[in-house]
């Protein structure tokens with residue numbers, strides 16, 4: 001029986017030596033186990049460097065070939081403005097404010113969207129009431145909400161958070177609902193004949209069974225939250241990294257445009273890494 | 289569990305005048321009709337029958353997942369109104385909770401009953417020990433082999449000390465060797481716990497080897513075609529399956545089932561023939577075809 005466990009592991013057939021393995025063997029084994037990941041990392045670094053090189057060449061030689069690189073800042077110029085910006089409290093404030101808006105908007109979306117999806121998935125009537133409204137509002141891009149949001153909320157800050165909320169809310173809701181619809185009815189039955197009542201079934205079966213889809217929703221929702229936030233900041237903000245990027249264009253600070261874009265990319269990446277990490281913590285049974 | 293040993297008088301299943309039909313677009317589908325079965329306290333009873341004859345339907349009604357269209361299901365005189373921890377169930381698809389470790393799966397029923405954590409941990413460990421699974425208590429089900437999963441499934445169903453254990457083709461997905469081991473384990477547990485068992489299978493050898501009594505069902509709509517007592521001595525050994533007594537029982541059951549399977553298949557085959565003809569004739573008059 002234990003053979004099945006041994007088979008499941010990815011360990012190559014190295015017979016364990018009787019003496020404690022030397023550092024050399026350990027290192028070799030570690031290398032063998034992580035070969036694929038190391039390879040992916042190495043290729044990833046090379047491809048990023050290649051990207052930078054192409055960017056550098058295109059901008060230093062001011063290539064014009066359908067698209068015009070005449071005014072596009074070079075990587076070095078962007079790096080120079082980056083070293084300046086990190087000592088500039090105003091730039092840091094832009095970043096902090098954007099992160100705060102994401103945090104509030106996204107958290108609200110998760111706090112409302114996940115329970116609502118769970119309840120809609122469980123109680124038909126709630127689903128029948130809310131689903132049509134959600135389906136009508138869902139296709140409206142968050143950016144189309146900007147004028148309405150400005151009318152609805154007393155401050156700019158609130159309307160931007162509201163737009164961020166809307167952007168992430170629907171992916172979270174829809175994925176939670178999807179997860180609920182896929183819960184294996186046999187597991188529900190298994191819980192029932194072990195004495196579980198409605199509440200326990202909800203907590204012990206429906207919720208954990210939907211978690212993988214909930215996290216898909218959170219990941220997608222986080223992406224859309226950034227898209228919506230940047231759009232809202234460009235249109236109606238006074239602060240935030242989206243506003244910073246737009247302002248750089250108005251002020252002809254070309255390197256800052258690229259800096260703003262890269263900052264947005266890094267922040268977006270960082271937040272999705274956080275969500276993925278939370279997913280692994282919350283769902284230890286899922287293979288990584 | 290020692291209390292169970294002292295009271296083998298519980299777990300009397302009684303199914304009377306039972307019929308069940310499913311609703312479908314083409315009207316009601318009669319799955320089981322006019323069925324009486326019973327399981328005495330501590331008895332091991334199997335149900336065999338051709339595919340689609342309503343074995344699962346009958347078992348699910350005893351579990352309380354389905355309401356009989358007519359008739360009544362009782363356990364120890366109480367009418368079955370819904371699923372309950374009194375009737376443990378083991379499913380063919382294992383149906384372990386993937387998000388719980390082996391031990392947490394086994395603990396589930398005790399947790400639902402409100403048993404404090406430390407106590408139920410101890411209980412689960414003991415049970416897992418009996419099933420030879422103590423080394424895997426912290427594993428998630430996904431990593432286990434099929435046989436181990438189903439052992440966990442059985443232990444989980446037994447953990448709350450149910451009066452009866454219902455199993456729906458629990459070993460259907462296992463290879464032959466694992467099956468034999470699982471049958472032995474199930475027999476051991478059943479004898480230890482003195483629990484009533486209702487076991488659905490399509491494996492005749494399995495039914496004879498395990499049971500005190502076997503019900504053979506007719507093709508759909510299912511009803512009881514025959515009730516065969518299995519007077520083989522216990523404890524039973526694998527070698528018994530070669531004995532003339534066993535083989536005679538096997539031959540008898542085999543021919544009963546073959547009859548019904550042919551009936552079921554015969555229906556299907558003629559159905560298919562009719563459909564084929566309809567498709568060919570669609571949009572053509574008979575004269576066109578000729």
Ligand SMILES: Nc1ncnc2c1ncn2[C@@H]1O[C@H](COP(=O)(O)OP(=O)(O)OP(=O)(O)O)[C@@H](O)[C@H]1O
Pocket residue numbers: 310311312317318319337338339340341342343344345346490508
């Ligand atoms: N929900 C349903 N709606 C309509 N018909 C159903 C439904 N469930 C089962 N049936 C039909 O009822 C009959 C009995 O089904 P059941 O699953 O009880 O058979 P079974 O004996 O367990 O078959 P198997 O050996 O394949 O497990 C089958 O012919 C099946 O097609």
Ligand SMILES: [Mg+2]
Pocket residue numbers: 343344345456
């Ligand atoms: Mg079945």
